[in-house]
Amino acid sequence: MSRQFITHTIKTIHQTSHYTFNEMTVSTDGIQKIFPQVLRIPAVMIIPITPTGRTVLVRQYRYPVQQEMWEFCAGGIDAGEDPDISARRELVEECGLSVDTIEFITEFQALPSAAINSFRLYVTYVSDDVLNTATHREGEDEILYTRIFHLNEIRDMILSGEFNSGTMLAAYGVLAAYLERGRDGGQGGQG
Amino acid sequence: MSRQFITHTIKTIHQTSHYTFNEMTVSTDGIQKIFPQVLRIPAVMIIPITPTGRTVLVRQYRYPVQQEMWEFCAGGIDAGEDPDISARRELVEECGLSVDTIEFITEFQALPSAAINSFRLYVTYVSDDVLNTATHREGEDEILYTRIFHLNEIRDMILSGEFNSGTMLAAYGVLAAYLERGRDGGQGGQG
Numbered sequence: 001m002s003r004q005f006i007t008h009t010i011k012t013i014h015q016t017s018h019y020t021f022n023e024m025t026v027s028t029d030g031i032q033k034i035f036p037q038v039l040r041i042p043a044v045m046i047i048p049i050t051p052t053g054r055t056v057l058v059r060q061y062r063y064p065v066q067q068e069m070w071e072f073c074a075g076g077i078d079a080g081e082d083p084d085i086s087a088r089r090e091l092v093e094e095c096g097l098s099v100d101t102i103e104f105i106t107e108f109q110a111l112p113s114a115a116i117n118s119f120r121l122y123v124t125y126v127s128d129d130v131l132n133t134a135t136h137r138e139g140e141d142e143i144l145y146t147r148i149f150h151l152n153e154i155r156d157m158i159l160s161g162e163f164n165s166g167t168m169l170a171a172y173g174v175l176a177a178y179l180e181r182g183r184d185g186g187q188g189g190q191g
Numbered sequence: 192m193s194r195q196f197i198t199h200t201i202k203t204i205h206q207t208s209h210y211t212f213n214e215m216t217v218s219t220d221g222i223q224k225i226f227p228q229v230l231r232i233p234a235v236m237i238i239p240i241t242p243t244g245r246t247v248l249v250r251q252y253r254y255p256v257q258q259e260m261w262e263f264c265a266g267g268i269d270a271g272e273d274p275d276i277s278a279r280r281e282l283v284e285e286c287g288l289s290v291d292t293i294e295f296i297t298e299f300q301a302l303p304s305a306a307i308n309s310f311r312l313y314v315t316y317v318s319d320d321v322l323n324t325a326t327h328r329e330g331e332d333e334i335l336y337t338r339i340f341h342l343n344e345i346r347d348m349i350l351s352g353e354f355n356s357g358t359m360l361a362a363y364g365v366l367a368a369y370l371e372r373g374r375d376g377g378q379g380g381q382g
Contacts, residue, residue, distance in 0.1 A: 003335060005252045013205050014214065019227050019305070021212055023205065026254050028333055036210050036229055037255040038305060061196045062303040063217050064228040069303055106350060110357035111302040112253040112260055114210070114229060119357065142219055144194060158368040159297060166301035166310065170357040173364030177349040180367075 004029050010037065038115040041076040044087040045171050046122040048073075048097055048131060053151045056095050056134040061142040062165070068144065069165045070157065074119070075141070087122045095134045095146055099124045105178055110167050119167065121174050151175075195220050201228065229306040232267040236362050237278040237313040239264075239288055239322060244342045247286050247325040252333040253356070259335065260356045261348065265310070266332070278313045286325045286337055290315045296369050301358050310358065312365050342370075 006027045014021040020039040025032065049055055057070045075090040077083050084102060091097050102124045110117040136143045149157075154172065157163035163172075197218045205212040213228040240246055248261045266281040268274050275293060282288045293315045301308040327334045340348075345363065348354035354363075 003252070003333070005254070005333060007254060007257065013212070016214075016225060018225070021204070021227060023207075024254055029330060034207060034209070035254045036212060038227055038229060040305065061194075063196070063198060063215055063226045064305055065300050065303040065307055066198065067303075106352045106355070108352075108355045108357045108360055109256050111306065111308065112256040112258075112356045113358065114231065114255055114308070115302065115305065116256055117302065117305070117357075139220060142194070142196060155368040155371060158365055159372060161297045161299075164297070164299045165303045166299045166308075166361040167304065167357060169299055169362075169364040170360035171364075173360040173362075173367060174349055176364060176367035176371075177346040180346060181350060 036114045038111075038117065040115060040117040042083075042118045042120070043074055043076050044083050044090060044120045044122065045072050045074040045167075046087040046091050046102065046124060047171065047175055048091065048095070048099070048124050048126045048134075049151075050126055050128045050131050052128055054128060054131055054148055055151060055154070056097075056131060056146050056148050057154070058094050058136060058146050059144040061144065063142070069168070070154075070163045071165055071168050072171050074167070074171075077120075083120050084122075087120070091124070093137050093140050094143060095136060097124075097126065097130065097134055099126060101125070105174055108170055108174070110170065119171070121171055123175065123178070151179075227305045229302075229308065231306060231308040233274070233309045233311070234265055234267050235274050235278040235281060235311045235313065236263050236265040236358075237282050237293065237315060238362065238366055239282065239286070239290070239315050239317045239325075240342075241317055241319045241322050243319055245319060245322055245339055246342060246345070247288075247322060247337050247339050248345070249285050249327060249337050250335040252335065254333070260359070261345075261354045262356055262359050263362050265358070265362075268311075274311050275313075278311070282315070284328050284331050285334060286327060288315075288317065288321065288325055290317060292316070296365055299361055299365070301361065310362070312362055314366065314369070342366075 022037040211230040215226040
């Protein structure tokens with residue numbers, strides 16, 4: 001049976017300079033439903049990786065969940081800004097790293113069941129010496145500090161529940177796919 | 192410098208039986224900001240895996256982003272329902288698979304920068320013969336069809352941008368961590 005997905009209305013309930021909150025009235029096979037639709041500024045995320053498999057995470061306080069979380073370097077794309085520039089800028093602001101070459105991997109929607117909130121994910125290869133200089137700019141967003149981790153440590157933090165931001169787990173998922181394909185001899189992944 | 196994160200108010204702007212939309216007024220180091228906070232029903236996700244590394248995905252239409260996406264089996268925890276029961280129920284409803292043993296891996300927050308929307312992730316080991324029977328219940332949510340994939344195919348779909356739901360990429364990230372630790376001889380991961 002082919003299914004019918006009809007969007008009847010998208011009504012703006014609340015709007016600020018940072019986001020818009022809409023409610024959608026839809027019908028699936030003739031049955032009415034409503035969905036939230038939060039529109040947020042498109043974002044970038046960039047993961048520096050060293051030849052020994054190390055990276056840097058930022059410790060950030062997240063108001064909506066009222067907790068500190070481990071995150072990759074990420075942030076919104078400024079109006080009119082080229083996303084590649086946003087990625088480099090965020091890496092300077094949040095981790096103090098200025099890099100030459102960055103590689104775009106893919107783009108995803110952070111929470112498609114309730115939001116339009118896209119993330120473009122990049123990696124960049126840096127030496128361990130360069131990574132060791134990583135530190136955030138004082139007063140940057142809700143960042144408390146940065147810390148260097150081996151990817152194996154992040155893997156263990158995922159399984160222990162310490163690394164529990166879905167947006168960041170999504171980035172880890174993409175990175176895992178990228179590095180695994182590299183190991184299997186396909187495109188991508190120097191690791 | 193220690194940083195100050197103060198939540199001043201959480202005001203409900205819109206509420207339905209499925210979600211609540213709040214706006215938070217906060218101050219970071221004395222600078223006022225606002226954040227959206229969407230409260231959604233806690234959810235479960237369950238990934239069946241076979242000895243040959245195959246699983247099943249559902250093709251689902253997502254109104255907020257107005258597109259079809261590939262997803263793992265997932266859904267909300269009904270009021271008062273044990274999450275383990277929710278996971279088994281969703282696997283029956285969305286994939287037609289009734290299983291004995293399920294394993295909880297971890298819980299994450301899907302979009303901590305804007306929502307309280309937790310997911311508890313489970314895996315379950317099934318034979319390839321059982322997996323081959325997978326099919327969704329007609330009229331279930333916005334599901335169009337189910338299809339069986341090898342995990343390597345999902346990896347390639349991530350890198351090509353075909354598998355682009357952040358929530359599902361987060362689950363893939365956790366699964367990758369779990370299976371990798373299994374391969375390295377730690378706890379977990381039969382794969």
